[in-house]
Amino acid sequence: QVQLVESGGGLVQAGDSLRLSCAASGRTFISYIMGWFRQAPGKEREFVAAISRSGSATAYADSVKGRFTISRGNAKNTVYLQMNNLQPEDTAVYYCAADSKRWDMVSRRNEYDYWGQGTQVTVSS
Secondary structure (H helix, E strand, C coil), rough: CCCEEEEECCCCCCCCCEEEEECCCCCHHHHHHHEEEEEECCCCCCCEEEEECCCCEECCCCCCCCEEEEEEEEHHHHHEECCCCCCCCHHHHEEEEEECCCHHHCHEEEEEEEEEECCCEEEEE
């Protein structure tokens, strides 16, 4: 079992930056592939980014590529999402997820076993 707690969301203007954090409990954090997803009102939860167990590999949705960066600090049991040049279409609740088993399926939300409660990101134009 692992518990995930996101933080760092807020209200910003277009072009601003935010860094989300996700703190994980437990001593097996390094064994988890970690992901970030987001869900806007009335829309499906969608993949944003993922990072491998060691942090050596990352994956991004096309909509955030070049603007968002996922990273992890295994010593701190934390995964981060640095979001730059935020746009109104990035407005959503952002969720941290853990324990995808297969790297080739990291964009599929059903592959993750554990989820945080979410943090709201609102970008005004």
